[in-house]
Structure formats: C-alpha cells, structure tokens
Amino acid sequence: MTDAAGRNYCIRTDKLTRKFGDLxxxxxxxxxIPAGEIYGFxxxxxxxxxxxxxxxxxLLSPSSGKVEALGxxxxxxxxKLKSRLGYMTQKFSLYQDLSVDExxxxxxxxxxxxxxxxxxxxxxxxxxxxxxxxxxxxxxTMSGGQKQRLALAAAIIHNPSLLILDEPTSAVDPESRRExxxxxxxxxxxxxxxLVSTHYMDEAERCHxxxxxxxxxxxxxxxxRKLMSGLGAEVFLAHGRSDELIHWRKELVxxxxxxxxxQIGNSLRIMITSGRKNPEAWxxxxxPFLGKVEQTRPNLEDVFVKATHQDHIQEEGRL
Amino acid sequence: xxxxxxxxxxxxKELKQLQRDRLTAAMVFGIPVMQLLLFGFAINYNVRNIxxxxxxxxxxxxxxxxxxxxxxxxxxxxxxxxxxPEELRQLIQSGKVRAGVLIPQDLSSRLQDNRSSxxxxxxxxxxxxxxxxxxxxxxxxxxxxxxxxYRNQEALPIQVLPLYNPEQRTAxxxxxxxxxxxxxxxxxxxxxxxxxxxTEHGSMEMLIxxxxxxxxxxxxxLLPYIGIGIFQTILVFLLGILVFRLPVNGRITDIALAVxxxxxxxxxxxxxxxxxxxxxxxxxxxxxxxxLPSILLSGFVFPxxxxxxxxxxxxxxxxxTHFIELMRGIxxxxxxxxxxxxxxxxLLLFIVITMSLAWLRMRNKQLD
Ligand SMILES: Nc1ncnc2c1ncn2[C@@H]1O[C@H](COP(=O)(O)OP(=O)(O)OP(=O)(O)O)[C@@H](O)[C@H]1O
Ligand SMILES: [Mg+2]
Numbered sequence: 001m002t003d004a005a006g007r008n009y010c011i012r013t014d015k016l017t018r019k020f021g022d023l024x025x026x027x028x029x030x031x032x033i034p035a036g037e038i039y040g041f042x043x044x045x046x047x048x049x050x051x052x053x054x055x056x057x058x059l060l061s062p063s064s065g066k067v068e069a070l071g072x073x074x075x076x077x078x079x080k081l082k083s084r085l086g087y088m089t090q091k092f093s094l095y096q097d098l099s100v101d102e103x104x105x106x107x108x109x110x111x112x113x114x115x116x117x118x119x120x121x122x123x124x125x126x127x128x129x130x131x132x133x134x135x136x137x138x139x140x141t142m143s144g145g146q147k148q149r150l151a152l153a154a155a156i157i158h159n160p161s162l163l164i165l166d167e168p169t170s171a172v173d174p175e176s177r178r179e180x181x182x183x184x185x186x187x188x189x190x191x192x193x194x195l196v197s198t199h200y201m202d203e204a205e206r207c208h209x210x211x212x213x214x215x216x217x218x219x220x221x222x223x224x225r226k227l228m229s230g231l232g233a234e235v236f237l238a239h240g241r242s243d244e245l246i247h248w249r250k251e252l253v254x255x256x257x258x259x260x261x262x263q264i265g266n267s268l269r270i271m272i273t274s275g276r277k278n279p280e281a282w283x284x285x286x287x288p289f290l291g292k293v294e295q296t297r298p299n300l301e302d303v304f305v306k307a308t309h310q311d312h313i314q315e316e317g318r319l
Numbered sequence: 320x321x322x323x324x325x326x327x328x329x330x331x332k333e334l335k336q337l338q339r340d341r342l343t344a345a346m347v348f349g350i351p352v353m354q355l356l357l358f359g360f361a362i363n364y365n366v367r368n369i370x371x372x373x374x375x376x377x378x379x380x381x382x383x384x385x386x387x388x389x390x391x392x393x394x395x396x397x398x399x400x401x402x403x404p405e406e407l408r409q410l411i412q413s414g415k416v417r418a419g420v421l422i423p424q425d426l427s428s429r430l431q432d433n434r435s436s437x438x439x440x441x442x443x444x445x446x447x448x449x450x451x452x453x454x455x456x457x458x459x460x461x462x463x464x465x466x467x468x469y470r471n472q473e474a475l476p477i478q479v480l481p482l483y484n485p486e487q488r489t490a491x492x493x494x495x496x497x498x499x500x501x502x503x504x505x506x507x508x509x510x511x512x513x514x515x516x517x518t519e520h521g522s523m524e525m526l527i528x529x530x531x532x533x534x535x536x537x538x539x540x541l542l543p544y545i546g547i548g549i550f551q552t553i554l555v556f557l558l559g560i561l562v563f564r565l566p567v568n569g570r571i572t573d574i575a576l577a578v579x580x581x582x583x584x585x586x587x588x589x590x591x592x593x594x595x596x597x598x599x600x601x602x603x604x605x606x607x608x609x610x611l612p613s614i615l616l617s618g619f620v621f622p623x624x625x626x627x628x629x630x631x632x633x634x635x636x637x638x639x640t641h642f643i644e645l646m647r648g649i650x651x652x653x654x655x656x657x658x659x660x661x662x663x664x665x666l667l668l669f670i671v672i673t674m675s676l677a678w679l680r681m682r683n684k685q686l687d
Contacts, residue, residue, distance in 0.1 A: 057528050082530045093525040097339045098332065109328035110531045138339075 010035040010162050010193035011056055016065035018051055018216075025051040027216035028065065033195060033209070038188055040207030041197035042304065048216035049197035050090055053166050056195070057087055070162055083112070086160035088151050090167045090197075096140030100131050100150055103139055104157065111158040125153040129183070145176035152183060156192075163187060165196040169203065181206055201300045212307045219307035224300055231271075231298040233259060233306055234279050238268045238290045252287065260305035271302055320532040329531070329539020333513065337543060343509065351501045351551045355558050358493050369452070371395040371418040374407045377426035385437065389420060394452070395439075411440055418452055491566065494559040495646030496619040498552055498578070499639040502585050503613045506548050510589030511602040513540050519598050533681055541586050548582040568653030576656055577649060580666045581642040587673040588638075594680035613639045638669045 011033040018026040026048045033039045041049045054060040056069055058078030067074040072081045094103045104122045113121060126132050129149040134142060139150065148168060156163060165184075169177040181203065184194055196207070204210050205224045212220040212227075220227055240248065245263050252261045252270060260271040270293070272279045283293055337343060373389075375382050390397050395418055401407045407419035419440040423429065429436045441452045514537075517523040526536060559565035567574070588609065596602045614620060616634040623634060634640045641662040648654035648662075656663060 054524075059524060059527055079530075082528060085528060087525065087528040089521055089524050091521040091524075093521040095332065095336065095522065096520075097336050102332070102335060106328055106332045107529070110325060110526070110529045112325075112530055 007032075008035040009033055010070060011039075011195065012066075012068045013052075013056070014066040016052070016055060016067055017063050018048075018055055018060060019063045025216050026055060026062075029213070029216070029218055031211060031218070031221070033193070035193045036188065036191060037208035038184055038194045038196060038206070040204045040210040041195070041213055042199065042201075042204040042210055042300075043197070043213035044199060044308075047213045049213060050166050051216070052213070053087075053164055053195070053197060057081075057085065057164060081162075083158065084161045086155040086158070086163040088155040088163075088165045088168055090170070092147050092151060092171075094139055094147075094151060094154055097138060099136050099138055100126070100142075101135045103150065104154060107154045107157050113158060121157060125157060129153045144171040145173065145179075148172050148176065148180060149183075152180070156187065161191075161193060163192050163194045165194065167197050167199070169198070169200070177203065201304065204304075205300050212304055214308045220303060224303075227303045228298050228300060231303055231306060232274050233271045233298065233302065234274060235296050235298050235302055236270045236272065236280065236283060236293040237296050238270060238293045239266055240268070240291070242266060244289075248287070248289065255286070259309040260302065262301075262305070269296075269302075271298075271306060321534055321538065322532075325531045325535045326539045326542070329536060330542050333540060333543045346505060347509075347547050347551065348554070350505050351555050352558065354497060354501055355494065355555050356562070358497055359559070359563050368396040369394060369418055370416045371397050371420065372399040372401055372407055372410045372416045373397050373420040373422070374401045374404055375422045376404075376424045377422050379426060381430070382422045382426050382437075385422060386420065395420070407440065417441065491559075491563060492647070492651065493619075494555065494563065494565050495650045496617070496643040498555050498646060499581065499617065499642040500614055500619055501551055501555060502548055502578075502581060503639050504610055505551065506544055506582060506585040507589040507592070507609065508603065508606040509547065510541060510544050510586050511592040511596070511606055512599050513544070514590065514593035515596055515599050515602045518593075537590065537681065541590070544586060544589075545579075545582055548585070549578070552578050552582075565650070567650055569649030570655065573649045573656040574646070577642065577645045577663075580663070580670070581638060581645075584638040584642075584666055584670045584673070587670050587677060590677040590681075591673045594677050613637055616640070617643050619643055635665075638666055641665045 009032050011031065013029050013031045016026055016029040016031075017024065029048075029052060041052065043049050051060065055062050056067055056074065058069075058075040058081060061075050069081050070084055072078070074081065095106070098106065101122065104125065105118065108118045108122060126135060129152065131146070131150060131153065134146055134150075139147065142150070148171070152165075152168070155165070169180055172180065177200070184196070188194055196203075198204055207224060209222060210220075210224050210227065211218055222230075238248070242263075242265075245266070245268050249261050249263055249268060252258050252268070257273045257276075258270060259273060260269075262269045268290075270283065272283065276282050280293060280295065284290060337347075373386055375386060386397065389395055397420065399410060399416065401410065401419075404421050407421055410416045411419055420437065421440060422437040426436060439452050517526065517536075517540075556565070556567070560567065589606075592602055592605045592609075596605055612633055616626065616630055617637055617639040618634065619639075623631065623640070626634060645656070645659055645662045645666075648659050649656065
C-alpha cells in the first residue's frame with residue numbers, strides 16, 4: 001500500500017469503530033502504519049488495544065469504518081491476509097499439553113509449510129530462539145520467557161510480512177523483555193512489519209512510531225522522540241518529605257494548567273501546560289510551599305499522562 | 320475448504336492431547352466397561368434362594384414331586400409349609416417370605432384338563448422377585464414323559480402384579496440400549512468440551528488467523544471422537560458377547576450403519592452445544608441437561624409405554640430413543656435396518672438439523 005507521497009504502509013485504518021453493546025471499545029481510530037518498522041500501541045488496560053488488533057486481523061468485524069492490512073480490505077479479504085500474517089495473542093495460545101516440537105510441527109502444518117522444509121525450519125527456529133533444550137518439554141511446564149520465545153517462533157514460522165503482537169511481554173522479566181525486543185529488531189531488519197501493543201513506557205520508547213490509545217480513541221501519534229519534544233508542556237521536579245508530597249500533589253492536580261503530577265520517591269514530577277513566560281516563577285508563586293523547583297526533560301510517561309489527562313480529570317471529579 | 324493435510328495435523332494434535340489427558344483417556348475406556356458391568360449385573364439378577372413358603376393341598380405324589388422340583392431349582396428357598404392358602408398370603412404380606420407356592424386339591428384333574436395346575440404367589444412390590452418367579456414359571460420343570468407345562472397362569476387368585484419394571488429385563492436387553500447411553504454420555508460431552516477448550520483457552524483465536532478453515536478445524540476435532548465412539552461400541556459388544564452371551568441376531572453392517580448414524584447425531588449435538596457455550600464448565604452443564612432425559616426418557620430405564628404424553632413427546636425428540644429401538648430391533652430381533660424407516664428417518668433429520676444449526680453458528684471465521 002502506497003500513499004500519494006510514495007510512503008509504504010502495512011496497515012491503514014479509517015474511522016475504525018467497534019462497539020460492544022453500549023461500550024465503544026474502538027472509537028474512530030484512523031491510522032497509517034508504515035511498513036518495515038515497529039509500530040506501537042500504547043494504552044492502559046481496557047483502552048481497546050486488543051480490540052483494534054483483532055479488527056486488523058479480521059477476527060472481529062468493525063461496527064463502522066475501514067481497515068486495510070497489506071493492501072487487503074479486512075474483514076472481506078481476511079482469507080488472503082492469513083498466509084502473510086503472524087499473530088501472537090495476548091494470552092498464550094499454544095497447547096500446554098504438547099511439547100515445543102509438537103506445537104511447532106502443528107503450527108507448521110496448519111500454516112501449510114511444505115513437508116520438505118518443515119523440519120529444517122523448526123530446527124532453525126529452535127536455534128534462533130534458544131529452545132533446543134526444551135524441544136521435548138511440555139509447553140505448560142516452561143517458564144514465562146521460554147513460552148514467549150516459543151510463541152514468537154510459532155508466529156513467524158511461515159515468514160509473515162506482517163507480525164502483530166498483542167502485549168507480548170506482559171508476563172516476562174525485564175531481561176527477557178530486552179531479549180525479546182532484540183528479536184523484534186532482527187525481524188524488522190529482515191523486512192518484516194511489526195505492530196506491537198504494550199503498556200510499558202520503555203518498550204513504547206523503542207518503537208519507530210507510536211499510537212497512544214485511551215478509551216478506544218487515538219490520543220497522540222508519532223515518533224516517540226518527537227512526541228516527547230513536542231509535549232506542549234514543561235516538566236519540573238520539586239522535592240520534599242513523602243507525607244508533604246501527598247498533600248502537595250492533591251493541590252497541584254486540581255489546577256487547570258497542571259495536566260499531570262506524579263510522586264517519585266521524595267520528588268514530585270510536575271507538568272505545566274506550555275505558554276507561560278516563566279513557568280518556574282509562576283509555579284513558585286502559585287504554590288509557595290513547593291520551595292525550589294528544577295526543570296527536567298519530558299519523557300514518554302509525561303506524553304502519556306498529558307495525552308490521557310482529560311479523562312483523568314473527569315474520573316477524579318466523579319470519585 | 321477441506322485439505323487433508325490440515326485435517327491430519329488437527330487429528331494428530333487432538334490425539335496427542337487426548338493421550339496426555341489421562342482422565343479423558345480413562346473415561347473413554349472406563350465408562351463403557353463400568354456401565355456395562357454395573358447395568359449388566361444389576362439387571363441380570365441371577366436371583367436365587369428367594370425365601371418362600373408352600374401350601375400343598377393335593378398331598379399327592381405329583382404335588383410332592385413338584386415341590387421337590389422347585390426346591391431343587393434353587394430359585395425359591397421353600398422354608399415354611401402352611402396348611403391354608405390364607406396363611407400363605409399372610410406370610411407374603413408380612414414380608415416373612417417373598418413367594419408362596421400353592422398346589423390346589425384338584426391338581427391331578429387340572430393336569431389332565433391341561434388347566435393351570437398350580438400357583439406361585441409373589442410379592443409384587445419387588446420386581447426382582449416377580450421377574451425371577453415369572454422366569455421360573457415359564458420353564459418346564461419336569462423332563463421326559465412326566466413333563467408338565469406350568470406356563471398357563473390364567474387362573475391365579477393373586478395376580479402377579481409387579482409394581483415396578485413391568486417389562487422383564489435381562490442384560491441382553493439392556494446392552495443395546497446401554498450403547499446409546501454410553502455414546503451420548505461420552506461423545507457429546509467430549510466433543511463439546513474439545514471444541515470449547517480451544518475457544519476458552521485462546522487457541523481458537525490463533526487458529527482463526529491461520530489458513531486452516533473452520534470446516535477443517537471441526538472435522539479435525541470430530542474425527543478422533545468418531546473413532547472413540549466406534550471403539551466404545553465394539554468394546555461394549557465384545558464384553559456383552561463374552562460376559563453376558565449377548566446374541567447378535569441382526570446383520571453387522573446394519574448395526575454399524577445405525578451406530579455410525581447415532582455417533583454422528585451425538586457429535587453434531589456436541590458441536591451445537593459448543594457453539595452456544597463459552598466455557599468447558601458450561602459445556603458440562605448443558606451436556607448433563609441433555610444426558611438426564613436421554614437416560615430417563617429414552618426407554619432405557621422406564622419403558623416408553625408407561626410414560627405420560629408429555630414425556631413421550633420429549634422421548635421422541637431424543638435421538639437416543641430411536642437408536643435404542645434400532646439396536647433392540649437389529650441386535651435382538653434380527654430386524655434389518657430397512658424395516659425401521661421411522662427411526663432411521665428421525666436420526667437423519669436430527670443430524671441434518673443440528674449440523675445446520677451448528678454450522679450456521681460456526682461458519683463465521685470470527686470471534687463473534
Ligand atoms: N468480546 C467483548 N465483548 C464485550 N466487551 C468487550 C469485548 N472485548 C473487549 N471488550 C471491552 O472493550 C474494551 C477494550 O478491550 P480491549 O481488550 O481491547 O482492551 P486492551 O487495551 O487490550 O486491554 P488490556 O491491556 O487489558 O489487554 C474493554 O472495556 C473490554 O471490556
Ligand atoms: Mg489486550
């Protein structure tokens with residue numbers, strides 16, 4: 001799929017909407033996801049990441065709006081997409097009562113790998129994902145990290161052009177997560193397009209591009225670095241005792257120009273909407289109890305907090 | 320779309336899982352064996368030594384011979400002799416004995432006239448006793464030229480009035496029906512669970528995004544259970560023949576055809592259940608909901624003739640009712656499958672309807 005400017009996309013959605021009864025799980029989501037990159041969906045629980053992914057895979061039909069994946073109109077042409085799509089479900093979906101090899105063989109036959117190359121491909125994957133020692137182990141008895149590697153191996157067994165991963169690392173330790181992301185970059189290096197959902201900031205930061213989704217709506221979109229530099233807010237740190245900070249925070253977040261305030265140890269991370277000449281002075285004069293404050297660089301969490309802050313105000317107001 | 324290599328992969332995977340699932344594997348084998356032995360022996364009561372009394376009003380050589388004969392037969396244990404028929408009746412009523420043999424004064428003239436020669440009074444409240452005594456009465460006790468036919472029982476002063484189980488049953492009669500119950504019990508549940516397991520566990524979501532078609536998934540999931548159903552049927556027949564000397568009067572091909580048709584109807588029921596429920600637990604619940612009437616209303620436990628109209632209506636909807644009739648007809652009466660077009664027709668109709676419903680619900684290769 002190429003647009004007028006010659007850019008290549010693997011997925012395009014247009015006002016994609018999916019309702020479950022009264023709940024709108026995905027709400028007018030319009031995205032152009034470039035091919036050959038890692039694209040991230042960042043969003044809290046229930047924000048509609050999995051539902052969007054299922055709409056893209058053709059597992060669900062949209063209530064309205066359009067989806068195109070690899071140039072196929074979904075769900076109408078979902079059958080055609082299947083042989084070129086690798087999908088790793090949020091929940092581990094291989095068979096716990098089968099061994100590593102049995103699972104891989106099953107997926108290989110289901111994916112239609114020719115018999116001749118089946119065993120060599122499985123051998124290759126076993127080596128690539130360090131599963132040689134586990135080949136006869138029942139999958140149910142493996143560790144979270146090993147299961148994750150196996151699921152990834154199974155998802156790419158047929159060399160798909162598009163790989164979609166739904167929160168692939170939510171059950172593994174930081175070390176395994178790092179390793180997992182190295183695999184993803186390897187795959188992208190081989191020309192695969194990857195869509196990955198996550199609620200980890202550090203993972204989101206490693207994506208080429210990112211969509212921040214909340215309550216089914218797109219809140220921010222772009223390269224992580226640009227999102228951070230274009231935050232539209234300034235971030236300051238104030239220091240104090242933990243018990244003071246709790247009260248300070250309450251007072252600060254009730255102010256309209258402070259979209260976010262987070263306690264980190266003995267400091268408060270305060271975000272102020274841009275547009276003020278001297279935000280530091282304003283902060284000290286409006287909230288004299290803060291004492292000395294220092295400016296710091298915005299991170300992705302700030303982007304996330306700011307992008308989603310409208311709903312937090314509503315929610316806290318309701319409480 | 321049906322491709323054999325995909326189906327083979329599904330079947331192989333399913334069998335591997337079955338093999339690892341010890342409990343299910345044990346059930347495949349255990350349920351038929353256990354049920355056959357339980358039902359077979361419980362109903363093939365080889366009853367002996369029923370406490371009994373006798374009243375010999377004839378007091379002749381013949382009458383004493385009859386009493387000796389009955390005693391030797393061991394079905395009745397003649398413990399008390401009474402002087403009057405009234406005493407005999409009281410003994411039965413009070414429960415001291417279960418049966419009474421009454422030989423009338425005019426025994427010899429009755430034998431000559433070929434009238435009912437003597438009576439056995441039974442405690443009709445126990446079907447076991449009645450069954451045993453009735454079978455006793457239908458056997459000629461004397462051999463050779465002294466042979467007397469006692470079978471004419473029209474003139475009994477106390478009728479043999481069994482309160483339960485009015486049809487006399489033996490293991491032989493039970494086995495054909497038991498096959499229907501066993502197949503319903505195991506196959507419907509197994510298929511429903513096997514399919515729901517994929518959905519509940521999340522693997523269906525993965526399968527749907529692969530090039531395997533829904534038809535291939537369903538066929539691949541069902542085939543192993545067709546095999547299991549055939550295995551169970553053969554097992555029950557073999558045990559029935561070896562342990563209970565089940566006579567197989569009909570043609571094997573007719574039996575096979577009927578069994579295959581019934582297996583298909585059970586599988587399609589399981590399939591339909593799986594398309595409606597979300598969890599394996601719900602699948603079990605719904606299966607039990609269907610299993611109970613299948614056992615109680617199919618004519619397996621209570622005879623169809625004794626049911627109220629409502630129950631009869633329900634009974635006629637259940638495929639197992641028709642299967643049991645088919646099996647009794649073919650196996651016991653030696654009927655050909657063509658002689659029972661109604662049962663065949665109902666089974667086929669049931670398969671077509673449930674399969675279509677299930678397919679309508681499952682053909683959409685989507686999650687919702
Ligand atoms: N099949 C369904 N029926 C009804 N509601 C659903 C269904 N699937 C999802 N939802 C609802 O849609 C919303 C979005 O769910 P979704 O699973 O897409 O979120 P998510 O971002 O993947 O969350 P998580 O991080 O917890 O996986 C939730 O409120 C959820 O309850
Ligand atoms: Mg999710």
